[in-house]
Amino acid sequence: MSMIVNRRDVDFYLDEMFDLASLLASDRYCEHDRESVTAILDLCQNMAEEEFLPCAAEHDENEPIFKDGQAITPDSLKACLKTFVKAGLPTATFDHDLGGMQLPVMVANFMQGIFQAANAPAVGYVFLTSSNAHMLQACGSEALRDRYLPPLVEGRWFGTMCLSEPHAGSSLSDIRCMAEPVGDGSYKLTGTKMWISGGEQDISENIVHMVLARTPDAPPGVKGISLFLVPKIRVEEDGSLGERNNIALAGLNHKMGQRG
Numbered sequence: 001m002s003m004i005v006n007r008r009d010v011d012f013y014l015d016e017m018f019d020l021a022s023l024l025a026s027d028r029y030c031e032h033d034r035e036s037v038t039a040i041l042d043l044c045q046n047m048a049e050e051e052f053l054p055c056a057a058e059h060d061e062n063e064p065i066f067k068d069g070q071a072i073t074p075d076s077l078k079a080c081l082k083t084f085v086k087a088g089l090p091t092a093t094f095d096h097d098l099g100g101m102q103l104p105v106m107v108a109n110f111m112q113g114i115f116q117a118a119n120a121p122a123v124g125y126v127f128l129t130s131s132n133a134h135m136l137q138a139c140g141s142e143a144l145r146d147r148y149l150p151p152l153v154e155g156r157w158f159g160t161m162c163l164s165e166p167h168a169g170s171s172l173s174d175i176r177c178m179a180e181p182v183g184d185g186s187y188k189l190t191g192t193k194m195w196i197s198g199g200e201q202d203i204s205e206n207i208v209h210m211v212l213a214r215t216p217d218a219p220p221g222v223k224g225i226s227l228f229l230v231p232k233i234r235v236e237e238d239g240s241l242g243e244r245n246n247i248a249l250a251g252l253n254h255k256m257g258q259r260g
Helices: 007-017 020-024 034-061 075-086 105-139 142-154
Strands: 065-067 070-072 157-162 178-181 187-190 206-214 225-231 233-235 241-244
Touching: 007 020, 007 034, 007 105, 020 034, 020 105, 034 075, 034 105, 075 105, 105 142, 105 157, 105 206, 142 157, 142 206, 142 225, 187 206, 187 225, 206 233, 225 233
Parallel strands: 157 206, 178 206
Antiparallel strands: 065 070, 178 187, 206 225, 233 241
């Protein structure tokens, strides 16, 4: 019996409780069938048990190292995520025209649950990136989507959510990070963010931060908060990487259960 998932329970939820068959009969998901979903879940379980679970204790006992302003992650973590990306799993819920599998979110959630049971800190990087990319797809301008979405969906770049600050954990109305317009449609952000999962790492080619900040004329409270896309490495118009952005890592937070 698997240490990380009871597939009989998964099948019950998919087939009896949530009626996956009806969902797969819809126009959006008709290219999948129950057999293909089973094959994908088999792949996830095998990868989770063979690649992620064996190094879970190592990742919990060996946090990233803070050195010269960078977070150095374990080699085994890099290997796990490379395998995950190579299998195309970051694309699970994205549309076919983005190179995605276009799977139902329900199926993707079961995929995620399998990996989280095996090694939650490791897969946090990629599942947070998926949320980042979906937000960009829903809210970003066409120019930002064209430049940033493909490498995020492919898993070449990772993403974060930068909300909390040292004085403002869940109280977002108290954030002080400021965004000053520079005249060309972009902004210069000044401030400190804290408790940012994956905020710095040496795994992906780039990191795309989604940052909450206030503009100078913003009203008080949550109504005055805006969202900004801030890359670790600036991206040229042709999609190539340019110079490093002015983002500095001051230290690492120690999160119980999230030490990878």
